[in-house]
Amino acid sequence: MANLTIFQFFHWYYSPEGNLWQHAADQAQRLASLGVTHVWLPPAYKSARGVNEPGYAVYDLYDIGQFDQKGTVRTRYGTRKEYLNCIKAFHNNGIQVIADIVLNHKDGGDEMELVPVQQVNPENRKEYIGGPKTIEAFTKFTFPGRKGKYSEFVWNWQSFTGIDKGENEIYLILNEHSNGQWEEMVEEEKGNFDYLMASDIEFRNPYVREELKKWGEWYIKTTKVDALRLDAVKHISFHFIKEWLDHIRGYFKKDFLAIGEYWRHDVSHLEKYIDATEGRVQLFDVPLHFNFYEASMQGVDYDLRKIFDGSLTQIKPQLSITFVDNHDTQPLQSLQSTVDYWFKPLAYALILLREQGIPCVFYPVIYEAKYADWKDGKEIYIELNALSCVENMLKVRKELLSGMQRDYFDHGNTVGWTKEGMDDNAISGFAVLISNGAEGNKKMEVGKRHSGKTFVDVCGNRQEKVMIDENGWAEFFVNERSASVWIQEEATKIFQ
Numbered sequence: 001m002a003n004l005t006i007f008q009f010f011h012w013y014y015s016p017e018g019n020l021w022q023h024a025a026d027q028a029q030r031l032a033s034l035g036v037t038h039v040w041l042p043p044a045y046k047s048a049r050g051v052n053e054p055g056y057a058v059y060d061l062y063d064i065g066q067f068d069q070k071g072t073v074r075t076r077y078g079t080r081k082e083y084l085n086c087i088k089a090f091h092n093n094g095i096q097v098i099a100d101i102v103l104n105h106k107d108g109g110d111e112m113e114l115v116p117v118q119q120v121n122p123e124n125r126k127e128y129i130g131g132p133k134t135i136e137a138f139t140k141f142t143f144p145g146r147k148g149k150y151s152e153f154v155w156n157w158q159s160f161t162g163i164d165k166g167e168n169e170i171y172l173i174l175n176e177h178s179n180g181q182w183e184e185m186v187e188e189e190k191g192n193f194d195y196l197m198a199s200d201i202e203f204r205n206p207y208v209r210e211e212l213k214k215w216g217e218w219y220i221k222t223t224k225v226d227a228l229r230l231d232a233v234k235h236i237s238f239h240f241i242k243e244w245l246d247h248i249r250g251y252f253k254k255d256f257l258a259i260g261e262y263w264r265h266d267v268s269h270l271e272k273y274i275d276a277t278e279g280r281v282q283l284f285d286v287p288l289h290f291n292f293y294e295a296s297m298q299g300v301d302y303d304l305r306k307i308f309d310g311s312l313t314q315i316k317p318q319l320s321i322t323f324v325d326n327h328d329t330q331p332l333q334s335l336q337s338t339v340d341y342w343f344k345p346l347a348y349a350l351i352l353l354r355e356q357g358i359p360c361v362f363y364p365v366i367y368e369a370k371y372a373d374w375k376d377g378k379e380i381y382i383e384l385n386a387l388s389c390v391e392n393m394l395k396v397r398k399e400l401l402s403g404m405q406r407d408y409f410d411h412g413n414t415v416g417w418t419k420e421g422m423d424d425n426a427i428s429g430f431a432v433l434i435s436n437g438a439e440g441n442k443k444m445e446v447g448k449r450h451s452g453k454t455f456v457d458v459c460g461n462r463q464e465k466v467m468i469d470e471n472g473w474a475e476f477f478v479n480e481r482s483a484s485v486w487i488q489e490e491a492t493k494i495f496q
Contacts, residue, residue: 003401005035005352005394006098006360010042010077011384012327013371014363016051021078025089032093034391035398038257039090040098040229040360044075044083048108048198051076054327055100056231057107057198060143061215062150064223069145070108087223096226098259099219103212103244104232106155107198109138115157117171118180125170125182126191132174137163139173139199150218153211161202162195170195177204183237186273187264196235203240213247220252227257230281234262238276245280258282259321263328263335265290270312274319285312285320285357289337292324292350296343299481300437303412307350317356324348325362331382332373345389345459345483346434352393353432353485354417355405359397365390389459389483392495396458396485399494400428406445414440416476420447427491431455433478441477448472455486458495465489 009024024041031039043055046063050070055077063069065080073079078086087097115137121127141155157173161183164170172195174180182194183203194200202208219225228248233241245258260281262273267287274283288311295302312320324347328335339347344365351359363369364384372381403420414435421429431446446455450468457463461479466486468474478484 003035003397004037004358005397006038006040006321006358007031007036007366008040008323008326008360008362010054010327011363011369012054012330012333013369013373013382014042014054014077016076018051018074018076018078020076021082021086025082025086028089028093028095031090032095034366034394036095036361036394038096038098038227041086041100042077043100043102043231044077044223045102046070046072046075048106056102058102059106059108060141060146062218063143063146067143067145067149069143084223087225091224096257097223098227098229098257099223099225100229100231102231103201104196104235105198105200106141106160109140109155109199110142110144111138111140112136113139113157115139115163115171116174117163118174119169119171122168122170122190124191125172125193125195135165135171137199139163151211151214153207155199155208159202159205159208160199162200164195164197173202175202175205177202184239185235186238186276187234187269189234189264193235194237196232200235203237209240209243212244216244216248217251220248228259230258230260233260233273233281234264238273242277242280259284262286267310267312267315271315274316279319282319282321282358283312284326284360285322287311288313288320288322288351288357289324289329289339292339292343292347293329293337295436296340296347300413302436304415304434304436305409305412307415313357320357321360322351322357323360323362324351324365326360330384332375332380341385342481343436344387346436348387348390348393349432349434349483349485352390352397353401353419353430355401355419361390361394389461389485392458393485395494396430396487400425400430400487400491402428404447408442408444411440411442413437414442414478416442416444416478418444418446421449423449427488427494429488430491431474431476431486432483433476433486434483435478436481439478439480441475443473443475445471445473450488454489456489456492457484458487458492459483459485 048059119129139157182192187193368386369384416433
């Protein structure tokens, strides 16, 4: 596939009414027309909190909206039948489906057990508090609603590494596999960041590893998903990730695209993880997201020439998944870092209209999002507006992104680049100019194949027409704090 483009078809606050699978299926044709090649769907399994949580508090991986568990048959997004039909709809429109794979933890155990534990310092999990003791915890998962269908595996305290009783009371489980230690992690934050939440899965337990491999086989056979988004890999044994991916790829004889979520600002941590997993996993470019966030906060004081500095896209573009925002960066989330609205078109131009990295577009940018939540006892109303220019950028990426790329990152507030296009597509190629300060202009080369052609701004921010000279050069323009995407006037037919 040329010009891979991912679309994240959900956000944290999407309605719990159970219509997302149907909504996504209805939109498959539209997304295909925009050039989306992969759609990332949210976790499809039953949550410990029924329909009241987006799916990351996983209860039963085998229940994708089929069994009466946690007060509901359907999940937050719909039923098993609707989920499978949704995947079919994307396949019928030539779009591959990325499943959200949440293997770090389980939540909402069915029975309490007496569990031998060692309390640890939440800020340094290698530091013990007191001595070993026994506590009661919901660590037995029997899935009574499923009654052993698909798998009879029962999870108990030997299947888990840690539990908590509130964020300041974390316990290492003294199971037969742990030897009184957390699992080996790439990440050294908090001493050892094995533990994230709920009942943390013990990947040193061979029965657990085999069960998760068996589940992976079942899930992919059942759903026919094409690619994998791996949640919270910072907290999961990298040895297990390698073993599980190798098993899945070997079993299906397919090199599944696997995208890991490793949430760190410093790219050296991402590099370390890539090395540990020997390049098996591509990663979301979290450092680039934070560059966008800082640029949107600083405005004219941010030097746009440095926008890719310290990013995964800069050092390993072939393994970088670029994004502007996602469900974790939304307002009121613990990782809140929403890129300010005025900068979003600039950021999307930087990920959609360049050859480095694979871009991931967030749901509200096309479909908007309106929701209310509570903060400090008050209801907060939040609105995320759609951006028509991003839809145009997607079409430009699909139809016109090819050929040589020339960069003009030569001014702190106005930067640009061009794509020359290819002769096998006469209308391909374009020029992009963005500004985080005053109105600007820049002379840039798009190539002699465009000589005599007239270019227009498909974002509609500039009304003039630009003529390309005999040497393939022209002066392009951009408004204050804006983005302009210049294409051949003849190429505007792609929007008809």
